[in-house]
Amino acid sequence: MSTLNLTPTVYEAIRSHGEETYPHECCGVLLGRPGAGGWAVETAVRAGNTRTDSAHNRYHIDPRELVKIEREARGQGLGIAGFYHSHPDHPAQWSPTDFAEAHWIGCSYVITEVAQGKAAVTNSFLLAGATEEDKRFQQETILVA
């Protein structure tokens, strides 16, 4: 099982974002550096959820915002390690929609269950595989240190 390394600050930032946007889904980008033991995430950047029509059960990051985030990350020597979003009042497990719309192979998709406004379980899933046709989610260990 692969490992996603988060600092306590990043871990709490992800979870508190989900609490703030409850009952809507939050979303954001994880920036870090690749290492032998998996990505080491240094920063969680909040992104707007453009799905204002259905924010309680969908999220979408404006690609223009993502372009901006990625360019700024490059300037700091960081890369996109993955993304996070919340599941209000639902388990921290990927949904069929999460899978169908996941395209960043090799990156981590972190999901936090927010139960009645409080962050509960946080899980991470590596989008493994080599192509769209054989991609799959593999649960990975989140190491907070």
Next chain:
Amino acid sequence: MTILIPTPLRPYTGGKDAVEVAAANVAEALAALTQAHSDLRKHLFTPEGKVRAFVNLYLNDEDVRYLPAQQATAVTAADTLSIIPSIAGGLCNNGTALAGPSGATR
């Protein structure tokens, strides 16, 4: 021009996060990129040769799909083309999420 390569596609550019190509327009830039790194082709294009629906192309700060000339838009050496796969998901209408164990380790 410079083409910025997103994390998932770097294994197909020898680990490079940016590739320089000489091209007159966006389509030529993509052609030059996939000619230099042929394994990228199936990740960027459908078997019919169209850019995959989830692949966003931004010429500097503009979505190529919404430029008047789209991929025929002229480019210069100073331009930057970003390849950005889309990011979306969520519980969707039925609220389905698979139950399971886990959590973080401290």
